[in-house]
Amino acid sequence: MNYEGQICRGPMERASFMLPVEVGCAYNRCKFCTLFKHLKFRELSMDQIEEELKRVSRINGNPKTVFLGDGNAFGLSTETLLKIGEKIHFYFPGCQSIHMDATVTDISRKSDTELHQLYDAGVRHLYLGIESGLDDVLAFMNKDHTLEQAYYEIDRMKAAGLVFDAHFMTGIAGKGRGIENAEHTAEFFNRTQPYRMINFSMFLHERAPLYQEIRKGRFHPADERENLTEERRLLELLKPWEHEAIYDGFHDMIEFRVRGVLPRDREEMIAKLDDRIAKEMPGLLAYVG
Structure with a gap:
């Protein structure tokens, strides 16, 4: 697959296989960020995603961890993420964990049932751009959450078994x-x-x-x-x-x-x-x- 834009993922994911599922960032309004400003956000088709999985599988790729790119893959619908997870496990039977970036608002749009479904599908680590512990700073930087909202949604994701990782x-x-x-x-x-x-x-x-x-x-x-x-x-x-x-x-x-x-x-x-x-x-x- 031809990757569009700059690769953006935490250093802890350097050993993960990065599977693009979208181009750019669905939010893309943070004042400090330049990673995705030049890109028009779009979801990749399931055919494109599956073709990449097939390509890696054909060369005997079977990663234990898959990182979904780009900016906030957790913003995709639960239905789409579950389909992607199903295909990952079909082509990579050794996959033990699926990770991705998320926003606090992405979590808020998913019910408790959906969060548990995603955990059952192998989703584990979510990287949240917390950035600061000050509400006025979050507002000035156009972040999509307050601290109280972050506390609430992190409690929900952890209750479903998902692991909270932080960017700041x-x-x-x-x-x-x-x-x-x-x-x-x-x-x-x-x-x-x-x-x-x-x-x-x-x-x-x-x-x-x-x-x-x-x-x-x-x-x-x-x-x-x-x-x-x-x-x-x-x-x-x-x-x-x-x-x-x-x-x-x-x-x-x-x-x-x-x-x-x-x-x-x-x-x-x-x-x-x-x-x-x-x-x-x-x-x-x-x-x-």
């Missing part, structure tokens, strides 16, 4: 609000306890709608030193949960990355951040233009 962004609250955002985001995660956390620290291109907010003076970006300090405070505040959690944090502007398993690697990650913070000069903004 240090720097998203803007200059001077890093510690505040870290504390509220940590509070959110301590309550919801994701199994995987991916921090795509704020990195903007001039094509992002948020870039225009910067030019108009409506958003003041934090520098990378503040983003690093925010990440450190977040890791410091995350409590031991019922399970270990994989953490992966990216700072693309300075090519810095911190990752590990919480709580086991917390002190090592904080020490790495302390070392980088000590070297980082204030003023390097995490955007280009």
Whole structure:
């Protein structure tokens, strides 16, 4: 299958087989995102999806994990997702788990019965773009949920057996609000306890709608030193949960990355951040233009 657009999936899915089921993102209104702005959203036909499954099966492909792309595959109808799941298990009998990105609103559109049906069909990990623990930030960034809605829908998906994984962004609250955002985001995660956390620290291109907010003076970006300090405070505040959690944090502007398993690697990650913070000069903004 010819893949359209930029591949977007968490680093924990690097060993999964990525099966495109749509082009672009059905929501596509987040101010900070440029991944899908150049694409016209459309669902791929079941024939296209099946042809890709056949192609991989013919070369003896039988992955244990399949990741459905692109932007928010969980937004597809339950009927469509169940059909895709049936075909995956037919062509890949060794498949044990189906993962994909989702929005809080995607979950809200599915009943408890549908969530259980999807679990029975092999759907497991859902990656939600939580982004921030502050409601005013979520509203400004055009996210499709409030924190209370996120709490409610995450409780529903977990009750059905689905696993909550989180995307979030240090720097998203803007200059001077890093510690505040870290504390509220940590509070959110301590309550919801994701199994995987991916921090795509704020990195903007001039094509992002948020870039225009910067030019108009409506958003003041934090520098990378503040983003690093925010990440450190977040890791410091995350409590031991019922399970270990994989953490992966990216700072693309300075090519810095911190990752590990919480709580086991917390002190090592904080020490790495302390070392980088000590070297980082204030003023390097995490955007280009």
